Amino acid sequence: MAVTKKKSVKKNNTIKLKFDTSWLYAPAPESKSAATIKPQYDLFINGEWQKPSGGKYFDTINPANEEKLSEVADANEADVNKAVTAARNAYEKVWKKMPAKERAKYIFRIARMVQERARELAIIESLDGGKPIRESRDFDVPTAANHFFYYAGWADKLEYAFPNRTAASVGVAGQIIPWNFPLLMAAWKIAPALATGNTVVLKPAETTPLTALKLAEIIQESGLPEGVVNIVTGAGATGAAIVNHPDINKIAFTGSTEVGKIIQRSIAGTNKKVTLELGGKAANIIFEDAPLDQAVEGVINGIYFNQGHVCCAGSRLYVQESVSKQVIRKLKDRIESLIVGDPLDKNTDIGAINSKQQLETIRKYVKIGKEEGAEMYESSCSLPGRGFWCRPTLFTNVAQSARIAQEEIFGPVLAILTFRTDDEVIEKANNSPYGLSAGVWTDKGSKIFNMTKRMRAGVIWANTFNKFDPTSPFGGYKESGFGREGGLHGLLPYVKLIN
Template sequence: MAKTKSKKNVAIKFDTDWKYDPAPESKDHIRLQESYDLFINGEFSKPSSGKYFETINPANEKKLAMVADANEKDVDRAVTSARTAYDKTWSKMPAKERGKYIYRIARIMQERARELAVIESMDGGKAIRESRDVDVPLAAAHFFYYAGWADKVKYAVPGASAKPLGVAGQIIPWNFPLLMAAWKIAPALAAGNTVVLKPAETTPLTALKLAEIIRDADLPPGVVNIITGAGATGAALVNHPGIDKIAFTGSTDVGKIIQKAIAGTNKKYTLELGGKAANIIFEDAAIDQAVEGIINGIFFNQGHVCCAGSRLFIQESVAKKVIRKLKDRMETLIVGDPLDKNTDIGAINSKMQLDKIKQYLKIGVNEGGEMFQTSCSVPSKGFWCKPTLFTNVSQSSRIVQEEIFGPVLAIQTFRTVEEVIEKANNIPYGLSGGVWTDKGSKIFKVTSALRAGVVWANTYNKFDPTSPFGGYKESGVGREGGLHGLMPYLEVEHN
């Protein structure tokens, strides 16, 4: 293998005389209302609670809009409207017609892509590069993909008949607000269900924009209802007797609460929960491309990604080299204004999340980990965390065992294939993983041995509507995406 000798005191200077000027994406075309109501039965209506809460821009802590706080009565209204729409319209409609509506949503999303991307970055803090190139196009792609399934559901399960379940209650997280709404709504509608969706309380704006799009697409009233609120609203939705299925994406803790709450009921459920993925670099990997894969794996969306490659395993023979390259690459990451087209890492989604990340940084240092953060400066207002890595950590460290959900990478080394498989699997999560090697046979051996729902080889964080996504163990139950993602919204009867 390659020599790892290197000269001392040799360093690349990334603080260059030639710098990039700010290149902010315009937000002049964005029209946000003072306040947003609940989208129930095809129109926006005031919450019976009369209460509203603030949603802010995490990059500058300024208020963007007030958003209605739905209580139990509102949830009941939304579920009733979804039930009526299911019974009277949506389930009676020819499947081909349902497909047309879903296509229409996809097309309007594409037409309003720029607006959606900018609002996503303002409300959630993610870099416009990502909301523009990943979140919004993928969200539209999900609607396009599942629109195609709408009139082909009976071919999805050969030899059996498949019927929709009824009303789906859907609760989504704050890390990919619009994309998660698409992952939830598109398959549910294609299978013939109606939905009540609750976006996260820190990032409700693009879901409310999606409500406008659904209204503009002339969907029959009540087929999609979007209600905003925090945990209590979610709990009311989960516990509502009129719900046939719960689809939840979020933390493992809340996932467990949901499982308990619906135990003994007829409600079906899919849960997409936390993760702590192993990203494994073998000595024969294409090193520079693997380094890029590590960067994408952990720093994509500020590390607010359930499938983030947050545990890095490097084979010992190349560990020094990879870590040096990784630190160099981290130095070139631009942290700052999410709306700047050159920004690589935006703002942490909320103060609560930033506090949690900071606490883990402290834990990491106290456990004896060696912390490296890049030399970038961060804005004084807003919530920010510099790209961070820890070396000198072990399998038993808390920052190795627990999901941080931030731009924090924990690095361990290994010697053999067997050792790394054992370490990679030795965790309560099993959502995703990555393997980097130039040798095809090693890819097959290691990917088959990893107990994780999604494993990437020589790439990371690749998503496609046709591909199923979901976890083992505490990472969840059920799959989303592809044909697999359609099944949890169908009642299949074998004839």
């Protein structure tokens, strides 16, 4: 004993990596020259670019430096009506009648063209939305292409998807998508709609319209019959015009629970089919027997992926009490090493917050968290002078009832809570109006299945987090919405089952 005592130094299980001095990465910026952004974009209606009837355009900026990238048309009701008419004509006259295998080939072609222009799309995605180029290059764009590829193949195989039923198309689908995964969400919406024989009017988010407009260019180039896909840009009023249009048969919305509820009310009394992909407040649970370093990586990925602008982000961390100190220390060390900055730099881990408005929301919640008595810790990293930025942040000593543990922040802010027993953490994890996703970290197989079964959420990641695949259905329980996107189950929202 004496020997060990002599040698003993202060015990620290975490070896800190010092990145602050000589370990700084040299900048590795992706070149903007590989992307072309026009100074102005019109509306993509009936296979051609049409001026907005109100003559209005709005700016879309780069959130990393607040510089204007382009201006896009603001579609009013008349424009939406034109787009719906084009989609209706295309549906009745062309798309509905086209043999399914031919339909499939168009979608395959779009998938290929997205792959061909992947680099350009990734750059524009990062410029317009602020997400790190590494994510748009390695996740958003390839997954979008794969989504088209996956659903293309379903077009002529629908009779195998619904046993003892015939799947018929629904008609014109109105689709409204958010700003966190602009191109990917467009793919998630358009691909299954086309595969099942529907035509589309899609509205991208007003802060991130550019990749959807680039996709419109691809669609035009692909020779897809005119009017099958129409892309109209604008803000809430444009979305409302889509939701309320009487000739739309199906609404697909991804966005906040608040807006989802407005949509659900708006379509009351109509025969519109609807799918809602809404907010979340995912519980990510670490048990004491989990491989802690892997779990910490998973938690970091779970909450700081895409600046935390992820509806399924693991924003509530539940750590078993026995390992909570250790996990919290590792998390603090790890956020210190995250590189925050230029989205186009290939070393960047955390890019810019998507908009000024969102940054204000995040700041509001950080303030609420402090006022509620939780302890805040943030990375000491420096932030660029211009643009919208938020340091990776975590709160400890958070109460289950705290607003930062109950409400969706949609930013790089993690709320950490502790627990002792399985039953306790299930109770706490399920104590949320949301039910989109959840995570569990443990080495014990039977415990994994107990947890994954009892957690009320649509997607459960065990010993991993924030994984997506075109073959894997995604969607929520409870107030996180209904309907699934992805996989075999993602076909159902776009068909009528007849005998």
